[in-house]
Amino acid sequence: MTSPYPFSAVVGLPELRLALLLNAVSPAIGGVLVRGEKGTAKSTIVRAVAALLPQVDIVRGCRFACHPATPDQACPDGPHDPSAASQTRPAALVELPVGATEDRVTGTLDIHRALGDGVKAYEPGLLAAAHRGVLYVDEVNLLPDHLVDLLLDAAAMGRAHVERDGVSIKHAARFLLVGTMNPEEGEPRPQLVDRFGLVVSVTAPQEPAPRAEVVRRRLAYEVDPEGYAARWAEADATLAVRISQARERLPRVSLPDAELDRIARICLDYRVDGLRADIVVARTAVAMAAWHGHTTVAVGDVRAAARLALPHRRRRDPLDPPGADAEKLDEVLDRHAPEHGPEDEPPAGPDDSGPDGGPEDGPSDGPGPSDNGAPDQPPVQREDGARPAPSHGRGPGQDVPEPDPAGSRPPGVDAGEAGAPPDAADPNDPYRRPDAAAAGAAVSMAAPFRPQTLRLRGRGRGGHAGRRSAAFARRGRVVGSRRPVGVLTSLHLTASLRATALRGARTAERTDLREAIHVGRESNLVLFVVDASGSMAARQRMSTVKTAVLSLLRDAYQRRDRIGMITFRGAGAWLDLPPTSSHEVGVVKLAELRTGGRTPLAAGLRLAASTLAAERRRDPRRRPLLVLVTDGRATAGGDPLIAVGELTGVDTVVLDCESGPVRLGLARRLAAALGADCLPLTSLDAASVSTRKAA
Template sequence: MFPFSAIVGLDDLRLALLLNAVSPGIGGVLVRGEKGTAKSTMVRALAALLPPVTTVVGCRFGCDPAAPDAVCPDGPHDPGAPAATAAARLVELPVGATEDRVVGALDLQRALTEGVRAYEPGLLAAAHRGVLYVDEVNLLPDHLVDLLLDAAAMGRSYVERDGVSVRHAARFLLVGTMNPEEGELRPQLLDRFGLTVDVAAPRQPSARAEVVRRRLAYEAAPEEFAGRWDTDEAALAGHIAAARERLPGVLLPDAELTRIATVCAAFDVDGLRADIVVARTAVALAAWHGRPRVIEADVRDAARLALPHRRRRDPFDAPGLDEGQLDKAMEEARAAVEAEHGPDGPDDDPPPGRRDTDADTPDDDRAAADHAAADSRADDSGPDRDAPQPTAQAPDEEPAAASDPAPANATPRDGGPDGRDERRPSGIGESLQRPDEKTFKTKLLAVPGTGTGARAGRRSAAWTRSGRVVGARTPRGRVTSVHLPATLTSAAASGRRRPLADDLRESVHKGREANLVLFVVDASGSMAASRRMRAVKGAVLSLLRDAYQRRDKVGLITFRGTGAELVLPPTTSHEIAAVRTRDLRTGGRTPLADALLLTARTVRTHGLRDPHRRALVVLVTDGRHTMGADPATVAPILRGTATVVVDCESGPVRLGLAARLAVTLDAEHLPVSELSAELLRDTRIGRAA
């Protein structure tokens, strides 16, 4: 495995992972960044630095002999039970994992046929007291994300299924990595991660060359390369263990609590989780740097890591933290602290046995603080000490590099000529929606019929693995949800006192699935009136937000001038779709027939790649066509594809062309004025009255 100490750069990510290793109660790390930036390499390397764990021999749930879980399914454990020591585990949760693989599975066939209660632990149990790593966490189904985040927050996993209840400890360091281009997590799930870090590759040729140099050296002789860093790895592991021991004795003064509350209030974050995470992170920072109490610098660094993903007010707001806003919040906090506690702060007593000044710090603490300062630099040892500091890559990753080197406890450097931090993706901290593009809650648009539910979501009806039970059937594979009444009825009909395997019936669930929502937007001259186009963009943004909330894949086709263009191929990145809609150019002729042809090709191509995801076409137009073939002649190619025509025609004289087009397409016709769910609700209430 590539050494953690050899991965230089990515200083914020390094610090965030180490702080969680010191204090797992922080809540884990979400790592956002482009592909090939050594996100996975660094996470996998962290496990080798964690202190070993002692477990009860034979316990499948990794109970600590000194404090065994009182409700462990393999317990109760005797005080003198034999123990074994092993390295902390790194458990990877694949995107395609099933719910029973995550939380564990009950062997229902044995339970019903043999009358025994058999339970097989899942990945959450395996990760207990270790690291749970989820690569591409934004692609993980929502119900699995809910399960692992709830377990991470409560430190316990609950399995409630078919009348059997099992619970076990599940305390782990949760790390998720994601590429924002492939879609975002829901805001409420973002908030469950303690810290977040954005990573990007440097653009300096010297740094990129050093990345390749180190990776090639590792591939040529992995053991020899790793051996160069053994001393640094051992020192870093020892520093983590020492910081864990110091953690309980670190003092969080009332002045710093006031500072934390003021900063979080300044960013208008929801709830109090942000305050708690910032406080825990600040305490971990003080322990990491060998200080007996939290200081203002700890609060600032903690806020920089804990608040970026909590300042989002809209799904299309890019996560990030403006350094100027943070500086202003810290100034306000400083004034609040001085007003409440005076310029010198309160007289908080340091923890017993600890002194309050660096001059009085014990020698071991001072040495630990010096070592922490050295660790926070990009690299301080090894043959490449003076080389540029890039990100090294593991053998199974494509060559790439990490963010520019900087001390882990330093504030980001000044950006380019426009003052923007060049390491941060463009647009962070800025809303993707213009003030004049008003959005609203839209009417639910769904695909007719019932799908297979292969893509969990919240739009169209589908047969799913969870949801409302609507019937029973003979099992198709492993049984995960037994329909008890149907099972007992089958056994009774056969005259058996106890059900056999042939009598088992599984539940049939009906829920909702996600779809491909393909937006086809008329951007021609007939739609180009500024006020009218603002309304159209607002409607499309409203539909995009709805697609985001329902976990759909989206695509965008525009038509104007001489033809139609696939502006955004089907993707889960709703933010990119919002940007493309915001920057939509208008004017020119109206090639509506070309748009229909391109729509049909896109739906057909996507169907070959993802045959289980049904498509919904949303055509936003006034129905006019001034170029190309007659849309009526090409409309049949879209028959069989669920389509909604959003009619944008306005003015005192209306031709009704969009309504005629909807009839030709066998599509639902929806005037843009009726797209709002609130308007439809108010209309129904008015009619009922």
């Protein structure tokens, strides 16, 4: 087995290293959520930290890793004899795949023993395997919500509760929970983010020296993994010893009332919800003191803990840009800082030279960042908790991509043309964006409302769990049974026993097993096609349109949909927001939307058809819902009724934004050609309509 990449060899990322080490000292902090763009060593450093954890002593044969001296009294494999043989093994690193099922996570009834031997036996899941180790969830934002709830409940309580398939089991499940995610793939619910103890945002270095050092070390590791790990073994061993010492010191660390009061005041001033933030900051500050070799929490520990535990807890709206309000947090911490004097400074801890409190200098395969005049990211200053602003990349709260003023080009348009100025583009290009000067100012939006629920017809195949349209799914109401197709995911016990009885047998065989058919809800791709022409500026219609689309974006977020947005005006249409799960980016794009020019409705429909065709090839199991926001007018780009044929079979809702005393009814004609529902924009608010025609 290849040795993992050494933890000490990771370049930079001081906040992430510190957060992982503090959780290794005290898993009660609640784990770490690592937010970062692709290729920022998130998975590498998580796998590396597992190698630093002390080896664990377990009762031999116990599937739940009970400690021989203090076994779990409720262990399903117990009770354990204190004189029973024990064994020592490395701390487990359990990786949870995105496609894992609930029974794989929590464990379930051992089907073969239940049907073959008539014994109600329990088969442990990944939570049991991760006990006293590390549970790593890559792309946690793509994991179904019910699985994330299970993980976070177990991490918070230190126990897993299994109530399924006639099994009622409780067992210990204390582990270091680490989740990683790429914000480009969409944000998890704020409620779920709040359940993680610490959240750290990481970015790639923006200076050549540290980037070169990262590549140098990685290439050296790939040439000789064992030899490279050996060169860093001493540095990693020092960290491992320090983790063990900090764990032993942790119960003896005291939290003075003055610092506890400071934590409460900081959390109140920072306007966090609930009391979880206070508890996490307190636990993190205690772990920080233990890590630095102290037995009393000081103000510097509280400040450093607040920087890791508070930034992600201040969000008020689920579609607000994620991340920290760094200036606000600094202001709050400064407001509650004591008058500094020599007596207020906590004593320096051992080995505080490195950004994670461990040895900074280790073996190098070339000139390191410090040798090239480009130091790693600034260290945590324990004395006052202050951290200099990073000199590279984005900071916390800046992970939402900056809006591209040129927008995204439709399929088939050269990337070079996308960045060309308007006067340099081909005047005959149907996708040429009008000059920004010709467009009107961005129109503000009113407060969003609760819109009517737009659903797709029929039942989907349940490829993606969500809350919008009916679909066959892994969870939901049981409507029947069938022979398993592939791996058995949900046993229909009654149907299986019936099949056994019909054979006249007393013992079930594999051919008797039946799978339950569930009907639940799925998420969809909601593609907005919005008329942004000059006519939309009349009678402040654009403000109404943007408010309605904002309300639908919020609804799509709550129903776990992917979203995309196309706008058309002037001479063509643009894919302003390619299909994504990042609803926050959709809000940014909507806010900067401008109006002006003619109305190329046909171009918008054609671009919608090509976008949906590309998404269908990429993800054939996700059904699309097209939301067309228009008054039906078309003053450029040809007859839209001709382009309608390219959208055959696509569930569509036309939001008619025509207003005024004289109405032409063009949107209704277009909806009839599309076979779509036509809904007046003013009646989209669910509060104004009690019921809507069932889809």
